[in-house]
Amino acid sequence: MQVNTNNSNEWINWIEEASSKKLIRHFEHNRFYNFQDVCDGRYGKVYRANWKNFHESFALKTFYDFNEITIKEIVHEIQLQNKIAINENIIRFYGITKENDSKNYILVMEYADSGTLQNYLKENFERLTWDDKLNLAFQLSCGVSCLHDEEIIHHDLHPKNILIHQNTLKLADLGLTKRINEASNFQSFGTVPYIDPKSFVRRRKNGKNEDNQTQIYSLNEKSDVYSVGVILWEISSGRSPFVDKIPYDIILVNEILGGLRETPVADTPKDYIKIYTSCWDIEPDNRPTINQVISVITDIINIITKNDEISNDDDVEMKEISDDDNVEINEISNDDNIEIIDVNYDIGNQMVDVNYDMDYEMVDVNYEMVDEMVDVNYENDVNYENHDITEDIEDREVVVDDDHVDEIIDRLSNVKENEEKQCILDYLNNNKITIQKIYDFISSNQNNSNSIVLLGKFNFLGIETEINEQKAYELYQNAVNLDNNVYGINYLAHCYENGIGVSEDKQKAFELYQMAATRGSASGKCNLAYCYDNGIGTSINKNKAFQLYKEAKRIGHSIAQYNLGICYEEGNGVDKDHNTAFELYKELAEDKYPDGIERLGYCYQHGIGTSIDERKAFESYQEAESLGSISGMTMLATCFHDGIGTRINMKRAFRLFVKAANSEYKEAQFCLACIYDKGDGVSKDNKKAFELFKKLDESEHPDAICYLAHYYLNGIETSVDKRKAFELYQKSANLGSWTAQYMLATMYENGVETVKNMDKAIYWYKKSAEQGDENARSRLESLEVNNDFI
Template identity: 40%
Template sequence: MQAANDLSELIKEAISSNCIKFYEYKNFYNVEKIGKSNSRKIYRTNLKNSEQYFTLKSFDFDDITIKEIIHEFKLHHKIVHRNIIQFFGITDKENENDQLEKYLLVTEYVGDITLQNYLKENYENLTWENKYKLAYQLVCTISYLHDKEIVHCVLNSSNILVYKNNIKLIDFGLSKRIKEASNQHSDLVGMIPYIDPKKFVSIKPYSSNKKSDVYSIGVLLWELSSGQSPFKDEMYDANLATQISQGYREKIVPNTPINYSNLYTECWNCEPDDRPNMDQVIAKLKAIITKSNVIMEDYYQTDINYELNPQLSINNQNYNLDLPHENLSQNIQNFDKINTKEMGPIIQNISKSIFEEDLSIIVDELVDLYFKKANEGKEEMIRRQAIFNCIDNYKLNSQEIYNWLINNQKKSNYIYLLGYFNYQGIEVESNKLKAFELYKKASDLNNSAAQYDLINMYMDGDGINKDHRKAYKLSLKLAKKNYSSGINLLGYCFYNGIGTSVNGYQAFTLYKKVADLENSNGMNNLGLCYDNGIGIEANEQKAFELYQMAANLENSHGLNNLACCYKNGLGTVINYQKAFELYQKAADLGNTYGMYNLGKCYEKGILVKKNINKSIYWYEKSAMQGHGNAQCKLEKLLKNMD
């Protein structure tokens, strides 16, 4: 161990290099001892000229601990998150007789209630909404760390705090690193239920990784549902570790939502490769929460000096009936994200023998048909139904196609269509990460349909992290092939500044080309340019004509925007009856804005007789597709009915 003077120099060097901020101890007041953690003293205090509370915490004064603390501060320089305790710096308490407690860490004050104790004390009063909130905060926080390439390693309910009903992560595995570096392993026994089982069975040393954190998350999600520590009545010993490695798990608590229990059982799978990643955990938990009509904040993008890249934000303006230009569907490319249930192939059994060569021709035809519809501007619901109709025409079923694809992955069309089946959940559970991998593989082989769907995934962050720069580059590549779908996506990039600078004129030029290629999305988007004066002088008459053209091709956004024109007399005379019919048609096609506007009509008695029940129906359908205003309206109406 290094001498105390050398260690002090190590700390001073870190302070002088701005790695650690130094606070004068004399500027702290109301210093109050609030507890101990592993023999280390913890104080609550105020800082001069501030009513804010801070925590002062002593630490072992040895070379291993000092080096790990410096490392922890370096991590915190790039991590600022509301659910992660902030490390502010260090102070030196004047205490010549006790050098070992001279230095104190200065951190954010978050109390001392662990998640474990919080659940014990409050479980009976927690609703599922409360549990969902804690669970969502937790998974978003760990996902945030993983995106920064940080693995926590020691997640458990005793090193997670709850302060003002919010999750607070204490550190990034600092205590574990210190124990490992010091060859201290005894305290890790208490974490056996949370440790990746691979550590118990691996012959070679097994390094904790992101999937290890996912395993711990699974146990913590169970703990939130039960209010109890895992295996609370059993000894945390080698026998328990062996049982866990062989698949022993806690039982599902009665009345736990089935999708929630499915999620945590996926997370605590013995095999790391069979566990979801944190992005998938977030997506699945968010879907569960959305179905329960609970509104959740975004705990991934957080609020403490958070870095924000403006090029990575899509400007999706929600136009409502309250505004002069209500709900002119500004999210131009979201036309593909419509969750409408359609009929699958009617034929359930193959009535004749199909040769492999015939199937290869049919698969090529399916992909060509899908991409043809995309270039016409048809929305996802229509494109998917076209595929099912084609399969029916050949008197096949989708299971036969899927089985053939599994065994035939030589051509890019085969790779792409297998990805599409995985994305849509056709004959297999929806797996967007798998779909992404297959799309990427087919895209690298220059498959245009795969490139089209891959762009949308990059733009929306659908099952993967958003990557607007890649979306822009791939849109440019697809547009150079002169496909209208690619040109339209490139126009969207310039319209919203996705992966490139906003350029209204360039967007207008590209949308005009798309419209000339008879793509209904291009017609609608060009109408938006004329309507809002983007890249061209505003012209309501021209906007109306283009919305009309798109609507005639059954484009749901064109229908909704045309309805707005008739309601407000934009480029045409006011016609309330026509407006209502068009809103209805857009809503029936699954357009979330059409649904919202229809709900508004029924709520206020606009264009139609007031009907609160129908208003609730349409607000609910719109909210299920993520329309924030619809969710607020729905909650307000339901509350007034109580």
């Protein structure tokens, strides 16, 4: 839609028309809850809020004066956001909302849990390795590149306008506030160090141009590159530029025009210094493009990667997973192959005076261009010196009560086990409640069954105490004994199901889930359905599982809805219906349920209930990963690994696989093991692969067990043990691996570590061929030709 009027009603009509055509999503304001102030800005206020039953937070950006200037620039911001494909390094625009019949629209944006880049560096700099800094630099450059690819100029990049969410850098506010500033003639020196110096001057030919008018420099892509250069320095130093000159003023403007730049800090890679100094060259033509910046940063990362443990075990240590169930990358050391510039710390904050030749007869400061983008997103006009004190005061004023406990328990009932700890921590953070405060409250409130349950969960997860499964079990039992607490019943059943703090008893678990379900618990119904689905404590009954998932979905249980989608997708307990499965996942995605978004991506990737669209699949996996889905993270890694909906990027794939593997996600650990086994993008490392395959054997991962059998069969990182290989192939074949089924068939056919048995050989060849194994199909055809069928 094109807008050709300055009338504010026309701009509002544009928004309403876009909303009615579903070009913009409209959120019902009354479905947001748990509002928290984030910050006040010059032009508006930002709140954090949750949507319906989804525990993740959104940022709601409001405006004080909803005048023609504001609404016009909001429309422009929306147009820019819609022009950009989902990018993990740009804050996402989700839609709009408004209170009641108000015309004052509110922007619904992605919420960043770690605030601004400025504060992130301030709070975390001492812990950042050069690997971390380069990752931030890479993400910053990628975000700007995405804008430039769409011919969008940000105009006002600075660390208060860049946010961090779960260690991912995200550009915010695509010039919205700057445009409002310019239209309102607001002027400030607050972001002078980040602004292209060319915009400060008026160029004249013989003092005046032919029209006797001053020529104003227009900001462009190279202006963004200048800002990036300054921010790259800030990432390397951990401090704002020219801190000894705060508050910034006209004197600093003239010094920058005269060539003043910041000093490189010690232990900075030489090529990193070269790229950021070239970015802040006074002449735009001498500055690199943003893609050239990305190329240089990537080269620096690759140099480090070549010298880390992936190739020689010197710089990056991958701890053996069998020992501590962890995969961790240690910080990068200063390798001899990386040029490091050593700057004497005695220089302090002394500036580098670079005298660029400027072809100006006269330089006048263009005050109109010395505008601060007032960061409406999160921390506008916040007094940073007093910020922590204010938060401490607010923390002391929070009084923990039963309502907080009830809300945490309720939220836990709708998240997966590997998400529980983060769910609790997010809630406490959003409500400014310290872990110690909530722990003390529930510990002293043991006459309340929900407090007992939550204390059990703290013991199970190791929050504010050591992990103590026995104690967790006892507390769940206490809650059930007190008043048959339905949450306690579910968690007690979980203990019996998995042998947590008590001997494993699947039958007992099934009975407890039944008890919870009969009391109307959505989690109880979902868990009971899972028992019927997988034969836990009862015989498999897919029809009962389907009906119970359906009942739990009706009362708002997201996990049940996800499982219901799987039922329709695979035909479990109901006829296959890919269209219904797709709609169920789509509904979950609209509610921002991470695993629902991931499964929606899977549908787009494979054409389940929709047309194949690998780009949409990639974007869905990106969104799911950004919301905390480990399966989404793994699928995103697969996209980068295989080039699904994006370019192949083996380094990013590897990093994502490692991160997901650290979270104990089995599929990610399997993918990581395969990467080490093949040397796919990293140095081949059979030892790491072997340890991962052994670990996955314990969790009965069929393909990992098949790989492990291969290692024993061929003596890779272990002694040759054909008997062990046979047993593992048999185990894997029974779990459904068609490769293992084929290998087991060959062992029966040839009598390897078993009596030769053609009946069993043919049986397993058939099982493998039915799943699509071409080797098995070919072997069956050969046996049939030779009349070897019995």
